[in-house]
Amino acid sequence: MINIKSIKPGPKPKKEDGTPDRRRRVTPEKKEDYPTLKPHKHTPGH
Template structure:
């Protein structure tokens, strides 16, 4: 019987110099550069 394993997200990749890559999170000082998404408005019958 084969064992089924769930796919788990691995650790974030490291930069070439060995430091962790933190591009996937927004730090509080950079938050103004990343505005929230605008609300999506549906058209009638859409």
């Protein structure tokens, strides 16, 4: 029998009030450092 293990996520960053941030975000001042995503090309049947 094959034993499948999932990837364990790392710790979430904390917000200023101490609660963990639910997801990572790119702040507006850092936005120009990251390229935009390529447009998605949907192929029928997949």
